[in-house]
Amino acid sequence: MPPADSASKLAQTWAAFRNEGIRAVVIKALQELNLYRRLSLIEVPLEPRSARLVPGGRIAIRLLEGTEADLQAYSRLRPDVPLEEVRARLNAEHRCFVASLDGWLASAVWIATGRVRIDYLDCDL
Numbered sequence: 729m730p731p732a733d734s735a736s737k738l739a740q741t742w743a744a745f746r747n748e749g750i751r752a753v754v755i756k757a758l759q760e761l762n763l764y765r766r767l768s769l770i771e772v773p774l775e776p777r778s779a780r781l782v783p784g785g786r787i788a789i790r791l792l793e794g795t796e797a798d799l800q801a802y803s804r805l806r807p808d809v810p811l812e813e814v815r816a817r818l819n820a821e822h823r824c825f826v827a828s829l830d831g832w833l834a835s836a837v838w839i840a841t842g843r844v845r846i847d848y849l850d851c852d853l
Contacts (some may be wrong), residue, residue, distance in 0.1 A: 765849050792824035792836065802826070805833040 745753050758764035792798050792814075799811055802824075817824070822840040826833050845852050 767846065767849055769853075786830050787827060787834075789825060789827045792818070792826045794818050801828075801833045802836060805836060 741753060741756075744756060755764060792802060794815065799814060802809075802814055803811055805826075814824075817838065817840075820840070822838055822844075825837050825839065827835040843852055
């Protein structure tokens with residue numbers, strides 16, 4: 729008799745097949761085997777446009793600075809990212825836009841230009 733883990737995986741696979749089709753099952757299998765990765769790249773024109781969204785009073789959007797206070801705040805938001813990596817990205821002139829709500833970081837988005845290492849894809853773009 730197969731272990732409960734195998735039965736659970738089989739049930740999940742069957743549900744994915746019924747709900748999403750064979751393509752989804754194949755993609756999930758390839759992802760499990762680390763043979764398939766997907767990443768969305770977004771290109772944003774730098775030409776000025778009128779602002780459509782203006783943040784409310786308690787939300788502030790700004791660039792992350794390399795101060796110790798900023799690094800600690802980022803670490804609380806993203807504890808899975810080593811501070812050495814954050815420092816390295818800032819030193820490489822990557823930009824991190826952060827949104828804070830009542831003084832606490834709530835979101836962060838990194839922007840880089842030129843050649844960038846994407847560990848998730850194990851390649852340079």
